[in-house]
Amino acid sequence: MIQSDVHEFRRDLAAWLDEHDAELRLPIEQHPTLDDELAQFRHVKRALFDAGWGRYGWSSAVGGLAGSSMLRAIVGEEIATRDLAEPGLWSMIEVLAPTVIAVGSPELVAAMVPPFLRGDEMWCQGFSEPDSGSDLASLSCRATAVDGGWSVNGQKVWTSFAQLATRCILLTRTGEPGSAHRGITAFFVDMDSPGITYRPIEIQNGRLEFCEVFYDDVFVPADRVLGGVGQGWQVAMNILPYERSTAFWHRGAFLHHRFDALVANVAAAGRRDTGDAHLLGEAFQTLMAFRFRSRETQHRLAGGESLGAETSIDKILIAAADQTLYNAARDLLPGVIEFDTDTAAGHWRWDYLYSKAATIYGGTAEIQRNIVARRLLDLGAEP
Amino acid sequence: MIDADDLALLAVSLTAAMARESGAAAADAALHAVGWGELLVAAPIQGAAVAFAALGRTGSAACVLDDVVANALGVDVRPDVCVVMPAPGRGAPAGTRDGSVIRVDGLVSARIDNSERVVVPFEDDGREFGFVAVDATLLRPPPLPSLDPARQYRRAVGEVRLDDARVVEVTGTWEVVVRNARAALAHQLIAISRVMLEMARRHALDRVQFGRPVASFQAVRHKLAEALVAIEGAASVAHACVADDCDALVATMAKSLAGAAARSTAANAQQVLAGIGFTTDHPFHLSLKRTMVIDTLFGSARTLPAEIGHILVARGAAPRLVEL
Numbered sequence: 001m002i003q004s005d006v007h008e009f010r011r012d013l014a015a016w017l018d019e020h021d022a023e024l025r026l027p028i029e030q031h032p033t034l035d036d037e038l039a040q041f042r043h044v045k046r047a048l049f050d051a052g053w054g055r056y057g058w059s060s061a062v063g064g065l066a067g068s069s070m071l072r073a074i075v076g077e078e079i080a081t082r083d084l085a086e087p088g089l090w091s092m093i094e095v096l097a098p099t100v101i102a103v104g105s106p107e108l109v110a111a112m113v114p115p116f117l118r119g120d121e122m123w124c125q126g127f128s129e130p131d132s133g134s135d136l137a138s139l140s141c142r143a144t145a146v147d148g149g150w151s152v153n154g155q156k157v158w159t160s161f162a163q164l165a166t167r168c169i170l171l172t173r174t175g176e177p178g179s180a181h182r183g184i185t186a187f188f189v190d191m192d193s194p195g196i197t198y199r200p201i202e203i204q205n206g207r208l209e210f211c212e213v214f215y216d217d218v219f220v221p222a223d224r225v226l227g228g229v230g231q232g233w234q235v236a237m238n239i240l241p242y243e244r245s246t247a248f249w250h251r252g253a254f255l256h257h258r259f260d261a262l263v264a265n266v267a268a269a270g271r272r273d274t275g276d277a278h279l280l281g282e283a284f285q286t287l288m289a290f291r292f293r294s295r296e297t298q299h300r301l302a303g304g305e306s307l308g309a310e311t312s313i314d315k316i317l318i319a320a321a322d323q324t325l326y327n328a329a330r331d332l333l334p335g336v337i338e339f340d341t342d343t344a345a346g347h348w349r350w351d352y353l354y355s356k357a358a359t360i361y362g363g364t365a366e367i368q369r370n371i372v373a374r375r376l377l378d379l380g381a382e383p
Numbered sequence: 384m385i386d387a388d389d390l391a392l393l394a395v396s397l398t399a400a401m402a403r404e405s406g407a408a409a410a411d412a413a414l415h416a417v418g419w420g421e422l423l424v425a426a427p428i429q430g431a432a433v434a435f436a437a438l439g440r441t442g443s444a445a446c447v448l449d450d451v452v453a454n455a456l457g458v459d460v461r462p463d464v465c466v467v468m469p470a471p472g473r474g475a476p477a478g479t480r481d482g483s484v485i486r487v488d489g490l491v492s493a494r495i496d497n498s499e500r501v502v503v504p505f506e507d508d509g510r511e512f513g514f515v516a517v518d519a520t521l522l523r524p525p526p527l528p529s530l531d532p533a534r535q536y537r538r539a540v541g542e543v544r545l546d547d548a549r550v551v552e553v554t555g556t557w558e559v560v561v562r563n564a565r566a567a568l569a570h571q572l573i574a575i576s577r578v579m580l581e582m583a584r585r586h587a588l589d590r591v592q593f594g595r596p597v598a599s600f601q602a603v604r605h606k607l608a609e610a611l612v613a614i615e616g617a618a619s620v621a622h623a624c625v626a627d628d629c630d631a632l633v634a635t636m637a638k639s640l641a642g643a644a645a646r647s648t649a650a651n652a653q654q655v656l657a658g659i660g661f662t663t664d665h666p667f668h669l670s671l672k673r674t675m676v677i678d679t680l681f682g683s684a685r686t687l688p689a690e691i692g693h694i695l696v697a698r699g700a701a702p703r704l705v706e707l
Contacts, residue, residue: 285688285691
């Protein structure tokens with residue numbers, strides 16, 4: 001991708017977003033509910049898709065207009081910077097669509113991905129189980145071959161936005177119990193299939209962020225296998241490069257946007273000489289360490305390199321940026337998170353509590369350090 | 384900008400010169416002989432990045448920071464130019480003018496021992512900057528060794544009467560001095576940090592306790608992983624600052640992050656090296672002391688975040704600094 005094309009794309013996109021700003025925003029209550037956020041998200045996705053912006057960086061096979069994945073990162077950055085869509089909902093597409101495109105059959109991809117990109121549907125990711133979190137390869141949700149397909153039985157947990165989703169990328173055990181990485185198969189499952197029930201789980205900030213999902217004799221047609229029987233681990237690993245490129249860039253842009261608000265707050269309060277300017281500086285440099293690192297990663301990916309264990313460093317850096325920022329906000333805005341009730345305070349409280357998940361989701365901080373130690377520092381296997 | 388292949392060749396000859404000559408004066412002479420001065424003039428930030436990375440890897444006593452400052456000021460780059468650096472942890476000029484006297488509180492390199500005159504940057508009520516050359520004997524620091532294992536930096540404290548000083552004509556500004564120095568020092572800190580991490584990594588693989596290498600214990604692995612992440616985060620910012628139009632804020636962050644990475648790496652590496660890392664039998668202490676000294680130059684990991692915070696509050700906004 002030629003650098004000038006990227007600049008031009010950003011400039012034209014920004015101009016379009018400026019011009020259509022009012023119509024891109026649905027009227028919402030002071031404290032938006034998850035339903036409000038979903039409606040706003042779909043509205044923006046649809047508008048971007050119809051205007052073409054939401055189709056760059058995707059192949060023509062899924063209704064895209066082609067171009068580098070960096071174009072998607074730029075769209076994500078502009079959307080986050082303008083507060084046009086809830087960042088968690090937005091990131092699901094960047095994580096899940098590329099994976100289905102990479103491993104799904106051409107027919108499945110052509111039928112399923114366009115509605116997702118248009119914002120018509122939400123998808124979810126059924127990986128974790130009550131007894132299989134960091135040790136994902138021990139998962140036990142079982143898929144058994146039946147006439148014309150598979151029957152799934154078991155339980156998933158921490159399935160983000162399962163209650164809103166129409167499809168799920170589901171990891172199951174098809175090999176012998178104890179077959180670890182080798183005996184896992186991924187499926188593309190319709191969430192309205194008979195036998196699927198769920199219970200939303202409320203997280204600390206009050207949002208119904210994810211669900212426990214139960215599968216009781218759920219039939220999945222044979223053509224919904226993703227990547228082949230026994231290839232589920234490769235499908236799961238395939239998600240990493242996407243999560244850690246465009247989706248991270250989007251998350252980083254959102255954090256920058258929130259940092260802007262923090263700086264504006266501190267500047268407006270005239271708190272220039274209170275001796276805690278270093279908190280702002282630390283938050284900013286932590287954010288920038290991630291941004292410069294992630295920029296290198298985006299360029300490597302766009303240049304055709306495959307991403308691997310080194311992206312665990314990106315993951316650790318963005319989690320540090322997330323938590324350093326909101327810890328700084330808590331100290332620089334005394335009492336706001338704990339006591340205040342206005343909309344801005346609600347945002348800070350919500351974000352502060354949510355930031356604690358940054359070292360847990362997508363592979364915990366400890367798992368990332370294990371990868372860095374094993375793969376990047378070459379310290380040998382753990383016993 | 385200099386071609387990458389040429390830069391790689393220069394890096395090899397600079398590293399060789401540093402490795403060959405142990406004393407500061409000899410190393411300075413050797414570097415200038417292989418074209419360090421010309422490199423610096425042609426590519427002030429990019430050239431310094433290469434030289435300071437080599438400085439970090441080799442532990443050389445070469446006083447090339449004086450050259451970086453001289454070049455930023457538009458003064459001739461020569462191995463006998465010695466500049467007084469800011470006081471530990473500070474980015475302001477070492478001199479403060481008070482009537483007819485300049486009070487000096489800064490640091491000088493070993494070059495002062497071979498220079499007749501030293502350049503004192505000074506400020507006037509924190510506003511106007513000036514540069515004077517004074518007789519080195521007026522500031523010659525005590526011969527007591529500092530912590531610096533390269534015996535490079537010492538305190539320089541004193542008072543100089545303006546009558547005894549000669550004005551130095553400069554074409555550069557103090558802001559450019561600070562930016563270029565911070566970018567260069569960031570590369571040095573990152574390189575020394577990599578050396579410390581490798582020492583600890585090697586030790587963790589070789590040292591056997593409870594019948595297995597200590598590298599197999601998660602508590603040890605995570606300390607080393609922590610160090611690598613800090614180093615790579617700082618390195619990404621430092622690598623972005625190679626062009627001559629590098630934003631001063633990027634250079635400041637590179638130095639701040641590199642200082643923080645050096646502190647984190649030193650602490651984690653020392654804990655992993657345990658008993659042997661506490662001795663002078665093992666070379667770790669040289670790197671540790673070196674990073675402690677370099678961290679204080681032109682603002683430290685302790686002082687720079689506050690400086691960055693003040694800049695952001697004054698602007699009322701946070702720049703993105705780099706785009707995809």
